[in-house]
Amino acid sequence: MLTLLLYTYISIIGIQLIYFLGIFRSFAFYKEEKKRNLKKLPPVSVIICAKNESENLRENLPKIIDQNYPEFQVVLINDASSDDSLKIMEDFAKKHAFIKVVDVKSNETFWGNKKYALTLGIKAAKYDHLLFTDADCKVNSEIWISEMAGKFNDHQTIVLGYSPYKRIKKSFLNALIRFETLLTAIQYFSYARIGIPYMGVGRNLAYHKKEFFNAKGFIKHMHVKSGDDDLFIKEVAHKENTALAFSESSITLSEAEKSFKNWFYQKRRHISTSKHYKFFHKMLLGLFYISQFLFWLLLIILLVYQYQLILVISLAVLRFLVQFIIYGNSFKKLHDTSLKWFIPVLELFLIMFQFVIFIVNSFSKKVHWR
Structure with a gap:
């Protein structure tokens, strides 16, 4: 079972790297055009x-x-x-x-x-x-x-x-x-x-x-x-x-x-709208979130069981390094670099927060503009 989890972990990191280097890199290294006359x-x-x-x-x-x-x-x-x-x-x-x-x-x-x-x-x-x-x-x-x-x-x-x-x-x-x-x-x-x-x-x-x-x-x-x-x-x-x-x-x-309560309400409304996106967009966005969720879940499990620690940690370091370069450069373009040193912690909390919203939205009434 641990071997299967390890192979899944490797595949998930591969998917993450494709997103970072194949998609998010396009903005991280993009130069905005000069303004017009x-x-x-x-x-x-x-x-x-x-x-x-x-x-x-x-x-x-x-x-x-x-x-x-x-x-x-x-x-x-x-x-x-x-x-x-x-x-x-x-x-x-x-x-x-x-x-x-x-x-x-x-x-x-x-x-x-x-x-x-x-x-x-x-x-x-x-x-x-x-x-x-x-x-x-x-x-x-x-x-x-x-x-x-x-x-x-x-x-x-x-x-x-x-x-x-x-x-x-x-x-x-x-x-x-x-x-x-x-x-x-x-x-x-x-x-x-x-x-x-x-x-x-x-x-x-x-x-x-x-x-x-x-x-x-x-x-x-x-x-x-x-x-x-x-x-x-x-x-x-x-x-x-x-x-x-x-x-x-x-x-x-x-x-x-x-307050977390107000932000929770706000994000519930935003996330509930995403189900109306085109299938291709939902697939790309959903796969990225799932790969984030599974990366953290499998990393924690493999670390707890101390299975192939050198390989597991090395792959995690590679993933975090690529993420730091892509996100760090993007944060600079978006004029806020103060959060780049806290990316892993914020990412983990955000993934859990979004998971809770997904569960609540699946069983609760819709929320409206107010």
């Missing part, structure tokens, strides 16, 4: 959908309003808020003519569906190039729009951006959340690099309006409460029309959840 940038509609985000709107809207960009509008969507979000939006709109407010009332058919609100906002947008973020996101520079919109050209009509979470020192939860966000970015950037994009994040995402209308909006997955970003991107994105933006000036920052 400011005068050639297209007019852009920045779209922000907010539900009960009054404080975040007050704090974050000024940095978007003050963007250094030749021509843009801001579309603020009030998604049936119960606080004073609408009033704050209207106050900003009175001061700035380029702000348009879309007030979405509660709709029994589309209750709690962010996609319905976004659809109304997209239809109201003045320009064809759309840039999306959330009310709780802070843009990282005054040239955020320029950095994202600069990726558009005649062929590339989708721009996948990056939106990490702010660092909180001496917080293991925060480190785990940031680590998971980094790994997610490495995956969707890497898959896009090899020509099979499967998702983006709505906190920092851009696409041409024609992509939305050619796909008939979110109609194919309107019944799914989440997925306005990843399910839409997996439907319309392909090798030729997708660009990446991850420069420090192009990112948006969010406040991470401060």
Whole structure:
């Protein structure tokens, strides 16, 4: 039995190395294209959908309003808020003519569906190039729009951006959340690099309006409460029309959840959406997770039984070394190298956390946008 486990362990490490060197390497050693001339940038509609985000709107809207960009509008969507979000939006709109407010009332058919609100906002947008973020996101520079919109050209009509979470020192939860966000970015950037994009994040995402209308909006997955970003991107994105933006000036920052309970709820919603991915994407993503899980499980078993210790440890060291090089280089590209020394510990905890979510989602009710 131990011999069988050893051979399985060797095979699993082989699979892991294929992922690290065959897929994730494509992003780890990729050089982002230089930004384009400011005068050639297209007019852009920045779209922000907010539900009960009054404080975040007050704090974050000024940095978007003050963007250094030749021509843009801001579309603020009030998604049936119960606080004073609408009033704050209207106050900003009175001061700035380029702000348009879309007030979405509660709709029994589309209750709690962010996609319905976004659809109304997209239809109201003045320009064809759309840039999306959330009310709780802070843009990282005054040239955020320029950095994202600069990726558009005649062929590339989708721009996948990056939106990490702010660092909180001496917080293991925060480190785990940031680590998971980094790994997610490495995956969707890497898959896009090899020509099979499967998702983006709505906190920092851009696409041409024609992509939305050619796909008939979110109609194919309107019944799914989440997925306005990843399910839409997996439907319309392909090798030729997708660009990446991850420069420090192009990112948006969010406040991470401060309790495991809230983060657990958030990740349940995100992970539940993945079952609607294309089969090929689910297979690749699932195989990588299974290989991670089995690597740790088999490593622990073989170490406990002290079976072929030199071989087992040598292979583990090789795997960790390759992982450290690929992840370390990717973390540097994504502007957060503080976690690279804790990769093994964070990875183990994240695998266990995701396993628990998978079990809970298999037996619990769905979770919605709130």
